[in-house]
Amino acid sequence: MEVLKDYLEYLRVQRNLSSATLHAYERDLTCFLAFVHEQLDLLGQPQELASVDKYLVREYLAYLSRQGCARSTLARRLASIRGFSRYLFTEGLVEKDFAITVKTPRQKNAIPQVLTMAEIMQFLEGSMPGKSPALQSRNRAMFELLYATGIRVAELVGLDVQDVDLRNQYIRVLGKGSKERIVPVGEYALDSIAGYLQKHRWELLGRKEGDALFLNARGERLSARGVQYILDECSRHLEIHKNISPHDFRHTFATHLLDHGADLRSIQELLGHSSLSTTQVYTKVTIGHLKSVYNKAHPRA
Numbered sequence: 001m002e003v004l005k006d007y008l009e010y011l012r013v014q015r016n017l018s019s020a021t022l023h024a025y026e027r028d029l030t031c032f033l034a035f036v037h038e039q040l041d042l043l044g045q046p047q048e049l050a051s052v053d054k055y056l057v058r059e060y061l062a063y064l065s066r067q068g069c070a071r072s073t074l075a076r077r078l079a080s081i082r083g084f085s086r087y088l089f090t091e092g093l094v095e096k097d098f099a100i101t102v103k104t105p106r107q108k109n110a111i112p113q114v115l116t117m118a119e120i121m122q123f124l125e126g127s128m129p130g131k132s133p134a135l136q137s138r139n140r141a142m143f144e145l146l147y148a149t150g151i152r153v154a155e156l157v158g159l160d161v162q163d164v165d166l167r168n169q170y171i172r173v174l175g176k177g178s179k180e181r182i183v184p185v186g187e188y189a190l191d192s193i194a195g196y197l198q199k200h201r202w203e204l205l206g207r208k209e210g211d212a213l214f215l216n217a218r219g220e221r222l223s224a225r226g227v228q229y230i231l232d233e234c235s236r237h238l239e240i241h242k243n244i245s246p247h248d249f250r251h252t253f254a255t256h257l258l259d260h261g262a263d264l265r266s267i268q269e270l271l272g273h274s275s276l277s278t279t280q281v282y283t284k285v286t287i288g289h290l291k292s293v294y295n296k297a298h299p300r301a
Contacts, residue, residue, distance in 0.1 A: 003049070004029055007087050016178055020154055028080035035060050049094050057081060057102045065105075074105045112251035112281060115244070120147055120252060122238045124188070129237040134200035135217060139230055141189070141196040142214055142222075145171075146246060148189035150253030150271055152176075153224045153246035160211040161201075166194055175272040183270060254279070 008026055011017045017025075036052055039059065045051045060081075061074050069077075078099070085099035123143045130136035146156060155173045163172040170184050185193075193213075204215040212221035227246050235244050254267050268279040 001033060003088070003093065004033065004084075007084055010087065011083075018154075018176060018178060021176070024076075025080050025083070028077050029084055032060055032077065032081055032084075035063065049088060052094070052098050053096075054098055054102050057085075057099050061102070061105065071105045078102060078104055112255075113242070113244075113248050114255045115242075115248055115252045117256075119240055119242075122240060123147075123234065126238050129234055131217070132203070134203040137192075137196045137200040138204065138214060138222075139234065141192040142227070142230070143234075143249070144189035144192040145185065146249035147253055148186045149173075149183045150250045151183060152250060152272075153227050155272075156246070157212075157214060157222050157224055157227060159213040161197065161213050162211065164193060164197075164213060166190055173272070176274075179272065181269075181272050 004026070007029075008022055011025060012022055036056060037047060039056060040047055040051050057078070061078060064074055064077060082099045082102075085094075085097050088094045089097040124140070124147065128136045128140050130139055142156065145151070146153075149171065151171075151173055152175070155175055158174055159171065164185075165171070169187075169190060170182050173181050173183050175181060201213075201215065204217065204219050206219045208219040210219070210221065214222040214227075216222045216226055224246075231244055231246060235242065250271070254271060257267050257270075258264070264276060264279050268276050271279060273279050
């Protein structure tokens with residue numbers, strides 16, 4: 001649909017959204033428009049955006065719920081539809097902002113999964129799987145950097161060699177909305193990255209050329225899906241019986257900082273959160289941990 005292409009171009013130019021975010025919007029809205037087309041056909045109504053109303057949006061959310069989608073997924077899909085609806089209304093393509101009154105499904109107060117210090121040390125100091133010393137070195141450096149900085153997996157795989165400043169002990173990260181930030185890196189992670197760069201990255205690169213910091217076995221930039229695959233393999237090898245994602249390292253980074261006295265504002269800056277309220281979820285993690293310790297240790301808990 002041409003209007004969807006125009007909207008995505010508007011988001012790219014006016015909102016400066018990343019390609020990953022644009023793909024997410026495109027995927028969400030393509031699914032919604034396919035549902036709209038099917039429903040309007042069943043109702044015998046014109047296949048026009050002017051035929052869409054709030055009831056059709058609600059029916060779409062109900063359909064997704066019946067399909068087993070999580071509330072967080074419903075909220076994200078609705079956010080995509082709301083933005084599209086607002087754009088259509090602003091551009092005069094529809095007479096009414098059809099999604100503005102549709103309420104967001106109530107979210108469960110889910111507490112992020114945080115790895116214990118023992119589990120983190122297994123990843124950082126345990127026997128690292130890998131078909132070659134180069135891959136083992138890459139994996140170790142990757143996990144060290146995830147825990148040392150709390151960066152997102154998209155930020156991790158987007159790093160180039162020149163983004164790492166070993167002397168001044170920081171990395172340059174391109175985050176959401178193409179916002180750049182400087183993140184300090186600890187000595188353990190710096191040592192792992194330095195060893196990987198000096199001895200093993202060139203082995204993976206082979207005769208190819210490229211700036212990517214983390215490479216796959218073919219010498220190409222490692223993908224986010226590739227990082228998850230490596231993490232799954234390492235979890236099985238280390239006998240850590242949890243479904244661990246790269247984002248769990250981010251949660252763990254923030255929670256451990258908070259547990260050791262870091263203030264929320266500093267953690268917000270390190271994580272690249274635009275709002276402090278997003279960072280405040282980690283206070284719930286810490287309180288939850290304290291309650292667990294209390295319940296186990298106090299004789300009359």
